[in-house]
Amino acid sequence: MSDRILVTGGTGKTGRLVAGQLVNRGIEALIATRYPSSADHVYFDWDDPTSHASALDGVTSVYLVAPTDRTEQLPAMRPFLEQAVSRASGRLVLQSASSLDEGGPMMGEVHAWLHTYAPRWTVLRPSWFMQNFTTQHLPSITHDRCIYSATQDGRVPFIDVADIAAVGVEALTDPALASRDHVLTGPEALTYDEVAHLIAEEVSRPVHHLRLSMEKLTARYVGVGIPQHYAMALARMDEAIAQGAEDRTTVEVERMTGHTPNSFVNFLATNRSCFDTA
Structure with a gap:
């Protein structure tokens, strides 16, 4: 089965670049959005559970950008994450932040949930x-x-968000990558x-x-x-x-992508x- 990767936040700063870089590699990228307007878009709303199953149809991996209109993301994301864990055979990649530790507030709670329940996961923690x-x-x-x-x-x-996206694409497409977080x-x-x-x-x-x-x-x-x-x-x-x-600075971007x-x-x-x- 060929990869089909769902990109939540696919019209945002990192999501659109992740989708574009996937397409450049010949990988199907499906952009999750509340306002689908083209063939590579699918209707998706964190607050509309009826949209979750259809968005995951045929999907192998998911790029996760949490909803930004609240400070408690896990309650909104958990119903979708539970379906994604059971239906997507690949990796769940979460964009979090360098300031948010696993188990901490906001995306830190989602990070901890993925660590506990997802078979394959990556958390990107950019500055x-x-x-x-x-x-x-x-x-x-x-x-x-x-x-x-x-x-x-x-x-x-x-x-640069292009560097975040490049690391995200590597995480989504490398099945051998160990599950862990990366401070970028x-x-x-x-x-x-x-x-x-x-x-x-x-x-x-x-x-x-x-x-x-x-x-x-x-x-x-x-x-x-x-x-x-x-x-x-x-x-x-x-x-x-x-x-x-x-x-602090890290070498994760270069280690993951091969470029500074x-x-x-x-x-x-x-x-x-x-x-x-x-």
Whole structure:
């Protein structure tokens, strides 16, 4: 039987790249979405159990991106995971985060569930995305000429989502890979002050890092429509960075894919136009 891989979050940052890289290898990628619009799409909704069985029809492996509109993912994902374990003969690959240990909050609970119940599983634990600066941070960079955070002097080994996707594809397609988690990082850890300086150099205009307290960052998130409990969870992640939780690099991207992870300087050069067209 040929591989048929279901990609949840298939229209998102990593999911669409995972699907594209699978197709480039000649592997069928089925994109799970609430709004299917083409032949390679299938209707899927975490909150609609009636969509789960049909989405898994003929599927061998699954790329899992948890729902992001809540802080407790396992209750929403468990009904689907139970079906996936019994019906998919291959591997379940979860995109989690470097800040979330097995058994911890959010995707950490899903990680622990997979370890207990899935015959073959992989958990990707990437650090923060480089693409955050061309998406959610972009309005403040272009309009306020600053990046808001509560990270203080904490360092982050920002990673390109293309590198995450490349590792995900290896995990989905290598049947000999041992079940475990992989902490994925870029090649260097940077403070937000350093990030602001590098962006300023690239765009040839001032960009600063504005240091906020956790409370003020929470209020800023709430002000743009993020629910209070989720805003607090995001702000606490910044506080953890300030305390050194992300100050590390790993060689997992190169070990899994054979290529070195993209650098932040190269990422900025490649995406220079984003800062001009915003």
